[in-house]
Amino acid sequence: MSDKIDFISNVFLSIRNARTVADLEKIPDDCCIAPKHRMDARAYPKIDFQIRNNEILSLVESGLLDENLNFSTSASSRLADPITKLLYAIAWKNGDLKKLKHIARGVIDESDDTLDQNDALVFYQFGKYLTGDRHQPIIDQHVLRAFGVYQANLNDQDPADYLSLKTVTRKHKALIQMYKQWLQSEDIMEELRTIDGYTYHIDKILFAAGKAMKNQKSFLTSEPLDPNSATRNKRLILTQHARCPELKEGDKYYALQEHIRRLKGAGANEFKLKLNFIIEELAIELNNTCFYSPTAFWTNKSWETLYQVRAWVSQGFEVVQRNVDASEREGEISFRTAARQ
Numbered sequence: 001m002s003d004k005i006d007f008i009s010n011v012f013l014s015i016r017n018a019r020t021v022a023d024l025e026k027i028p029d030d031c032c033i034a035p036k037h038r039m040d041a042r043a044y045p046k047i048d049f050q051i052r053n054n055e056i057l058s059l060v061e062s063g064l065l066d067e068n069l070n071f072s073t074s075a076s077s078r079l080a081d082p083i084t085k086l087l088y089a090i091a092w093k094n095g096d097l098k099k100l101k102h103i104a105r106g107v108i109d110e111s112d113d114t115l116d117q118n119d120a121l122v123f124y125q126f127g128k129y130l131t132g133d134r135h136q137p138i139i140d141q142h143v144l145r146a147f148g149v150y151q152a153n154l155n156d157q158d159p160a161d162y163l164s165l166k167t168v169t170r171k172h173k174a175l176i177q178m179y180k181q182w183l184q185s186e187d188i189m190e191e192l193r194t195i196d197g198y199t200y201h202i203d204k205i206l207f208a209a210g211k212a213m214k215n216q217k218s219f220l221t222s223e224p225l226d227p228n229s230a231t232r233n234k235r236l237i238l239t240q241h242a243r244c245p246e247l248k249e250g251d252k253y254y255a256l257q258e259h260i261r262r263l264k265g266a267g268a269n270e271f272k273l274k275l276n277f278i279i280e281e282l283a284i285e286l287n288n289t290c291f292y293s294p295t296a297f298w299t300n301k302s303w304e305t306l307y308q309v310r311a312w313v314s315q316g317f318e319v320v321q322r323n324v325d326a327s328e329r330e331g332e333i334s335f336r337t338a339a340r341q
Helices: 002-017 021-030 053-062 082-093 097-109 121-130 141-154 170-183 198-215 230-243 254-265 275-280 288-292 307-313
Strands: 270-274 317-325 330-337
Touching (some): 002 021, 002 141, 002 198, 021 198, 053 097, 121 170, 141 170, 141 198, 254 307, 270 275, 288 317, 307 317
Antiparallel strands (some): 270 330
């Protein structure tokens, strides 16, 4: 579980250090979140319209929606626009017509965060997001899983319940409120908070991070290290290194892997690399986590999600010391072969 904590801590640290939307957009790559876990922009393009409270009320007044915000039984015969007909048909075919009332209720409630709604909270909150209120994010199980694990770790609580979160229910109402408050807090750079739509980009990051944690059964080996058995530990570490795949040409940290390969070929059992060398000579842009949380970035775990770790683990090396000066953005990382464990 500690590798998942390292992963999510890395993600949130990157968010907290972001000053622009461009900074946020780099985080999935910097944190090595697999594309399959990210929100597909083709399936979920950004919504560029808003729905206001009075628009929903006008649908009720016209009789298209009943007093409970469901489609009236005669609604389909009154649809004129072909796009509206197609979208209605899709909702009908998928059995989703009844979900409309929850979205509509969220729109009507707008910025009211009393949260008297107890079911369909994801759709209800989506309705709030559609109003265009910058304080209303999109939420789902993946976003709340990521945020819940992060909060549990901060408060020295067991994150197991959040890691297993599959359905958002009324028991998560407090967590939803905490997430909204966090998005407006000083944990987010003031410069970023002034940008319209910044929460949408954070939602996308946490969707991907939470989904990655759900789908990744094991971030390391299937067996924990035994503090009382050095021989068994060496076997587990070497097994981990043996099955770690190499990076491919074009991957961000490929040049670092190939440099380590050359050092290995020259017979090096231990070596040090300056961060400036990695940035300038290997042409790798190191993210803020590298400097502000070196133990999370320069780790020997979680190569399934932290792709930079593959650069040394795949070559049979591990990090043994990190000397990093965050204020000067410089430092030196020491490596040695795993066989010396």
